[in-house]
Amino acid sequence: MRSPVDVDLALVGGGGAASLVLAALGREEPGVRVAIVDPVHKRGQDRTWAFWGTPGTALDPLLSASWDEVDVVTPGGRRVLPLRPLRYAMLRSAPLYELAGAAEQKLGAVRITAPAGGVADDGERVVIAGPDGTPLVRAAWALDSRPRKPRRPGRTNWLQHFRGWWLEADAPTFEPGRAVLMDFRTPQPARGVSFGYVLPVSDRFALVEYTEFSPVVLGGDAYDEALRNYAGLLGLDLTALRVREVEDGVIPMTDGPFDPRPSPRVVRLGTAGGATRPSTGFTFSAMVRQADQIARAVAAGRPPVPSPPYPARHRWMDAVQLRALDRGLVDGVAFFDRLFDRNPPDRVLRFLDGTTSVAEDLTLMSSSPLLPMMRAAAGDAAGRARAAVRSGARRQAR
CATH class of the missing domain: 3.30.70 (Alpha-Beta Plaits)
Known part of the structure; x- marks a missing residue:
């Protein structure tokens, strides 16, 4: 039996989140041993990411297009939103995969084209095995971007689905x-x-x-x-x-909690790590932040553990908004139209991106329909209380 590859950092899964990490590591060149475990070597066009942010990033040369203003259209008319100093941008998958491939070569990374099965963490090393249990990689840290369900079902569970x-x-x-x-x-x-x-x-x-x-x-x-x-x-x-x-x-658009750190040396990325914004389904900007933080940490000799993708207050606001929409307390079209009507576009977009301040969040909350949102907040609080009681009862039963 062949011995497992011994590395400092293993990427489990090779999609967008892993590609961004590889690209960021390629920029930092931290001098660590890297392995990628994925049954498919991603290439070509298989998806498109649209996101907003400020110009002048490392991803700018890869963009297919960007816009300084966008339209929001309702049956009542068209609203043109000037975005500067932000911009809305489109990135197709092929150039990102190419950049990640170049970084992989620069880093001398080992690619194992096989599905990962178990990821066993003993607190000092992580062993990634194949589906049959054969050890493939032994790593100091594992970054797992494979899709996962939330740790527990949410009180509201919607989907963003599209063609x-x-x-x-x-x-x-x-x-x-x-x-x-x-x-x-x-x-x-x-x-x-x-x-x-x-x-x-x-x-x-x-x-x-x-x-x-x-x-x-x-x-x-x-x-x-x-x-x-x-x-x-x-x-x-x-x-x-x-x-x-x-x-x-x-x-997924859910208030169910994802587990970004299932064990001491395993970090989850992308949707599995909570990078998807529950109220909108946007994910890409948070994945970029995670990747940059991980690369800088590795280069500085620190653990590759990124900050939470969104503040706790934003996760609460998302839960309340999802509940209000799901229970029919607010009209979805009117809600988004009002949000853009009563706030500068960059504030709304930065909120959806998870980067607004507490003061800005309070202003955004005051511009929403207060009574329905208060009812949704009260329902959310009651749901959290019931969940806490059930959790306590289960612990006592053990």
Whole structure:
């Protein structure tokens, strides 16, 4: 039997979160031994990330497009949101995977193209085994980005689920300087919120997507039908356009807690580590922050443990918002429209990104419909109290 590879840092899973960590380690060049354990070596275009932030980052050369203003559209009209000093940006997966691959070579990392099974942590080393129990890697630390369910079910469990078409035209069709962040003119589900958006790369190529925040995914051809209807709202003639690529996704929106540190030397990243914002499903910016913090820590000889992706107060605010939407206490379209109407765009976007101050959070809370949100907060508090009583009863039963 071959001995397991001995390294300082093992990445379990090789998707977006791991690629960002590799890219950040490549910039820092910390001189540590690295291994990647994943059954698939990610390459090419398999997803698109859209996010906001300030220009001048290490990812800027990889961007497909960016915008200094975006539109939010409701049945009542169109609102243009100036974003400076922020910008909204699009990053496709291929250039990130290429950058991660180059960093992998620079670091002399070992890649093990196999699925990981058990991750056993004895407090001093972590052994990553294959599905059959064969040890593959022994590491000082493991960063695990494989999808995981929350530690316990949430009181509210929604999903962000979507399908996007990359549309190509022979003649100028799209406005490359103008992105649509949310277009709420789509038919709204009985329980949830839907919207479309448009991210143009050029005047002849754009991502047009239909998204829902709701408890269950759609079935059959419902996403394609929704996209056809949304294209009609945009005035697009689909007979004159080609669908070059299709992107699908399902992202958890839940107040169930994820466990970012399941054992002393195992750190979870991405959605499994709590990087997904429960109220919106946005994940990418938090993954970037985690990756940069990990790389700097490793370079300084510190444990590769990033800060929590979002402040505790934001997780509470997300839980209250999800509850208000789920129980029908607020109208989803009106809620988001009011949020953008009563706050500067950069404040809303920084809140959704988890970087606003306490004072800004209080201002945002005061701009929401107070009575429904107070009812949602009271319900959330009651749910937390009941959960604490049940947890205490289980401990006593042991």
